[in-house]
Amino acid sequence: MREPFEYAVIRLVPRVERGEQINVGVLLYCQARHFLGARTHLDADRARALAPDVDLEAVAAALGSWDRTCGGDGPARTMKPGERFRWLAAPRSTMIQAGPVHTGLTADPAAELDRLMDALVR
Template identity: 35%
Template sequence: MQEKRLYEYSVIRLVPKVEREEFINVGIILFSKEAKFIKVEYIVDQEKIKYFSKDNTFDIDCIINALEAFKKISIGESTGRGIAAMGIAERFRWLTSERSTMIQTSRPHPGFSSDLNQTFLKLFNELVM
């Protein structure tokens, strides 16, 4: 039997209009320092986003670009500079810090898992889909 590893996860949220403080769960970031594991996935449901604006003024490409940048930073994919060049734990802490932008995260939540990929899928399906 595999040993259980401590992990932390945050829900990635799209906050289309920051001043209204309404959000849509669009992804998950899961991190385990012990396992040197970090995984991020997101999905942009355009139908859900339409309910947040009467005039449908959201730039979907801008949203996707912001989420893709978030994902690239989290996995360290970059030119090797800045935040993406930091260690896994530092990147997770930076990405889950409080901010008032279109892409935000929940507070980190801890857990134990013997299969981090399976736990990630479970969380993604429960909290995002």
């Protein structure tokens, strides 16, 4: 049976004032399947094309925090998965941002997350 899910593309905006961005991951939440996950992939060449001086180590560390937050590490420990999704998907003006939230139906949230990564990021 397919269940509703929500997802947002994770974007790298190396120079917020310019608004240029590349997709670096996907955040997916499926309440019915108790699933919250993030997958990320940083293409260093694409990032440097937008901002040659971008700190790739800092970006990689920030992206790693998305996965840890999905798992409930740190301040997210006391939050429910839906609250964590909303926190991560909230608008922000940092180098790592979530795009608009979209919806769909899936029988396998993890496979859907991988499909979206292939379609939208890789």
